[in-house]
Every structure is written in structure tokens, then in C-alpha cells.
Amino acid sequence: MQPKTLLAGVAGLALCAGFTVATEAREIPALADLEGSGEDGFWEYYEVTDEDNLATFQAIVGEPGEAMANPPSEPVKIAFIYPSQDVSDFWLRNYQAMMKRLEEIGLPAVDTQYASDVGDHVIQATYTDQVEQEDFDYVVFGPTELRVQQDNIKRLIDKPDTEVIVWNFTVVPQEWGSAQPLAYLSFSHLAGALIMCDYVLENLGTEGTMALVRGIPGAIDDQRSGGFKECVTSQSNWEVAYEHYGDFERERGYTGTQQILQAYPEVELIHNANTAMAMGSISAVQEAGSDVKVTAWGGTGDELEALRHGELWATPMRMSDDVGVATAEVVRAHVEGRTDDIPLVILGRITIVSGETGADVVDAMEREAFRYTGIGTLER
Numbered sequence: 001m002q003p004k005t006l007l008a009g010v011a012g013l014a015l016c017a018g019f020t021v022a023t024e025a026r027e028i029p030a031l032a033d034l035e036g037s038g039e040d041g042f043w044e045y046y047e048v049t050d051e052d053n054l055a056t057f058q059a060i061v062g063e064p065g066e067a068m069a070n071p072p073s074e075p076v077k078i079a080f081i082y083p084s085q086d087v088s089d090f091w092l093r094n095y096q097a098m099m100k101r102l103e104e105i106g107l108p109a110v111d112t113q114y115a116s117d118v119g120d121h122v123i124q125a126t127y128t129d130q131v132e133q134e135d136f137d138y139v140v141f142g143p144t145e146l147r148v149q150q151d152n153i154k155r156l157i158d159k160p161d162t163e164v165i166v167w168n169f170t171v172v173p174q175e176w177g178s179a180q181p182l183a184y185l186s187f188s189h190l191a192g193a194l195i196m197c198d199y200v201l202e203n204l205g206t207e208g209t210m211a212l213v214r215g216i217p218g219a220i221d222d223q224r225s226g227g228f229k230e231c232v233t234s235q236s237n238w239e240v241a242y243e244h245y246g247d248f249e250r251e252r253g254y255t256g257t258q259q260i261l262q263a264y265p266e267v268e269l270i271h272n273a274n275t276a277m278a279m280g281s282i283s284a285v286q287e288a289g290s291d292v293k294v295t296a297w298g299g300t301g302d303e304l305e306a307l308r309h310g311e312l313w314a315t316p317m318r319m320s321d322d323v324g325v326a327t328a329e330v331v332r333a334h335v336e337g338r339t340d341d342i343p344l345v346i347l348g349r350i351t352i353v354s355g356e357t358g359a360d361v362v363d364a365m366e367r368e369a370f371r372y373t374g375i376g377t378l379e380r
Contacts, residue, residue, distance in 0.1 A: 040222075041173065042171035042173055043171065043172040044170075044171060044190075045171070045184075047172075048344050048345060049343050049345045050343065054346065058322075061326045061346075065104040065105040065325075065329075068105050068106045068107055068332065068335075070336075074108070075109050075110045076107070076138060077110055077111075077112075077135065077137045078138045078139075078140060078331070079114065079136040079138070079140070080139075080140045080142075081127045081131065081141045082113075082114075083117055083124075083144060084113065085118075086118040087250050087275055087279065088275040088298060089301060089302075089377070089378040090275075090300060090318075090320065091142055093378060097328075097373050098324035098325070098328045099324075099328075100372045101325045101328035105328065107331065107332055107335065112134075114127035114130070118249070119144060119248065119249070120144060121148050121149070125149075125152050128152035131156065136162055137161070137162065138164075138331060139165070141156065141164060141166050142166075143167075143168070144216075145218040146220075157180070157181055163181070164182060165183050165184075165327055165330060166181050166185070167186060169219060169220070170186050170187075170189065170345050170347060171223075180344060182330060182334060182339075182342065183330045185326050185345075185348075186323060187323070187349075187350050188350070189219075189220055189224045191347070192224065192350045193223055193227035193316075196271075196352065197235070199352045200232060200238075200269065204269065204293075207237045207238065208238050209238070209239050209240075209266045209267050209268055210232070210239070211240065211244070211264060211271070212228075212229060212271050212273075213246045213257060213260075213270060213273065213278075213281055215274055216245070216247050216248055217245065220273070224273040224297060225271065228271055241266065242259075244256035246272075246273075248273065248276055249276055252280065253279065253281045254280030254283050254284045255280075255284075256277070256281070257281040257294075261285070261288045261292065267292055268292060270292055274297050274298065275296055278294060278303065278306075279296075279302055282311045282312060286311065293314075294313055295313055295314050295315060296312055296315040299318055299320070299351075301377040302377060304353075304362065305377065307354070307355055308359075308362075312355070314355070315353060317350065317352070317353045318350055319348055319350070319365075319369045320369045320373065321370060321372045321373055322348030323346075324373075330346070353365065
């Protein structure tokens with residue numbers, strides 16, 4: 001079976017309605033016209049991103065980097081506040097792909113990393129205090145959760161002579177109005193949820209019982225878990241037996257799956273909202289000798305190995321290096337004074353891969369996904 005692919009132009013799913021907003025530097029007056037949109041306090045990516053602008057930018061990301069004609073004489077200074085200690089290698093791959101792309105295009109840069117685990121809300125606030133006192137040209141912020149870190153990110157947005165780039169979110173806080181970061185870069189959690197939903201309905205039918213191992217309450221889990229649940233239950237007769245919050249942690253994915261298997265033996269599918277919880281879920285399923293199907297999120301190196309060993313049923317696979325490469329191109333465009341070329345929200349490509357996807361197809365996709373950071377589990 002060939003994988004279903006969500007190409008970079010996924011914004012067209014919603015932008016076909018005709019709504020586009022042209023970005024004007026990072027002060028975006030047109031956002032004021034969206035008053036009342038987004039009941040949860042966020043604008044969705046398709047409400048604030050011009051489809052043509054996004055497609056043009058993504059085409060650049062998908063090609064080899066072109067050397068800058070007039071690179072700066074002094075290196076740009078970049079701070080990274082991000083949960084690079086997470087089990088998922090998503091964060092470190094973003095960083096590595098970005099730095100290698102900057103090197104490829106000849107843009108000199110020096111970086112300072114402020115690492116945390118995925119649930120370390122407090123330490124990210126402490127890092128914000130430190131970065132606020134330092135002299136950085138760019139701050140790449142990978143929030144533990146956007147709502148939790150919203151005030152800290154805004155403090156850095158308001159810092160003179162500093163540009164903020166937000167990773168792993170494609171929703172835009174309405175509270176910030178027209179004063180936004182330079183860009184939001186991620187894979188659309190909602191779009192990934194919807195193609196995972198389609199894959200389940202096409203391959204498992206329209207009736208069944210599933211359980212969800214959710215992450216941390218907030219924007220990411222609302223889209224990954226909530227979007228998947230809403231799509232499946234609204235379009236079929238699938239029932240949700242149980243929802244367990246695993247805080248995006250492997251151990252809690254393991255214990256949550258144990259509880260599901262013991263209390264709800266009728267469950268046929270366990271949907272996990274990230275790599276770490278999925279790895280824990282797989283361990284629990286193997287120990288129990290169960291044949292329940294397990295899904296993951298992201299197509300990281302660990303997930304692909306689990307697919308090859310028949311331990312994982314399916315996952316939305318990100319073309320992983322897209323986010324890091326795009327971040328480098330955002331910095332380049334800003335340095336060259338082409339801020340108008342930067343979409344406010346930039347999406348990477350997502351493709352469903354499963355145990356039924358041919359090995360040659362998976363291998364080709366893997367080479368594309370990890371074209372800068374290398375195939376296989378990332379060494380730390």
C-alpha cells in the first residue's frame with residue numbers, strides 16, 4: 001500500500017476558502033480584522049498565512065541551499081530555548097539541520113543552547129530570564145507548552161533588537177495582536193491528526209474501540225489527540241474506551257497502556273501523541289502479549305525502527321529536517337531584509353507510514369526526511 005502524503009501545501013485545505021493575510025514585517029495590522037475568530041484564543045495557521053507565500057517558501061526549503069551573495073561579516077547570535085533532552089530527537093534534529101543549512105548557505109552563526117526536558121516549564125522560564133539579559137539577534141523558542149510559556153515568549157518578542165522564532169506550534173495567540181514572532185515553524189499537529197484519522201478509517205474500517213494516550217493538556221495535544229478523536233468519532237462508529245494523560249513521557253505511556261490493557265481488553269487501537277509515550281506503549285503491549293495496534297507521532301528514528309520490527313502499526317511521519325532548514329531560511333531572509341517573504345506560519349510535510357509501507361518507499365522517505373541530520377537514531 002502506498003503511503004498517504006500530506007504535502008507542504010496543506011494550508012490549501014483551509015485557504016481554499018479564499019482567506020489570506022499578507023504579512024507586513026512582523027507588525028501585521030491585518031490580524032486585527034480577525035477579531036472574534038478562534039474561540040480558544042488562537043488563530044489557526046490557515047487564517048494568518050498566505051498560501052502562495054507559504055508554497056514559495058517551502059519550495060526553497062525543499063531544494064539545496066544557495067550561497068548568500070553578501071553574508072554578514074559578523075556571525076549572528078542565536079539562543080535556543082528548547083526541550084532537547086526529550087526522548088524524541090525532533091528538537092535536536094531541528095537544531096542540527098538549521099546549523100548545517102546556515103553553514104551551507106554561508107551565513108555565519110554562533111549559538112547558545114538552553115536545554116530542558118519536555119515538561120520543564122519552570123526551567124524554561126528561568127532560561128527566559130537569562131536570555132532576556134543577554135545580547136542575542138535571534139531566539140529560537142521550543143515551548144514546553146505554548147499556553148504555559150506564552151508570557152515568557154512575549155517578553156522576548158518585546159525585547160529590542162531580538163527576533164523570536166517559535167518551534168512546534170502552528171497556532172497564533174490572538175492576545176499578541178499584530179506583534180508576532182518572526183515565524184512559527186512546525187508540522188501541523190492538526191493536519192497530521194486528520195490524515196492519521198483517514199488512515200485508520202481506510203484500513204481498520206468504521207467500527208471499533210480505541211484508547212488515547214494523550215500528552216500535556218494544551219494546544220499540541222488538543223490537535224494531535226483531540227483532532228484525531230473528533231475526526232474518527234464524527235466520521236465513524238468507533239468508540240473511545242479511555243483517555244490517559246501521559247505528559248509526553250515514556251514511563252507514563254507505559255503505565256497508561258498497562259491500565260488500558262487490563263481495564264479495557266476490547267481496545268483494538270492505542271493512539272499515542274508522541275514518540276516517548278509510544279515507545280512506552282509498545283513495551284507494555286509486548287509484555288502483555290497483546291495484539292492491539294499502536295500508533296506514534298512524528299516518524300522519528302526510534303519509531304521507524306519499531307515499524308521495521310513490526311512493533312508499531314502506523315505513524316504520521318514528518319519530513320523531519322524541514323523545520324530546521326526552514327528556520328535557517330527564515331534567518332537568512334531577515335538578514336537580507338526580505339521579511340515580507342517569510343510566512344508567519346511555516347509547515348513541514350507529513351506522510352503516513354505503516355508496517356505495510358514497502359521498505360524501499362520508507363527508505364526513500366527516510367533519506368529525504370533526514371537529509372541533513374542523517375538516518376538512524378540520533379546519537380546524543
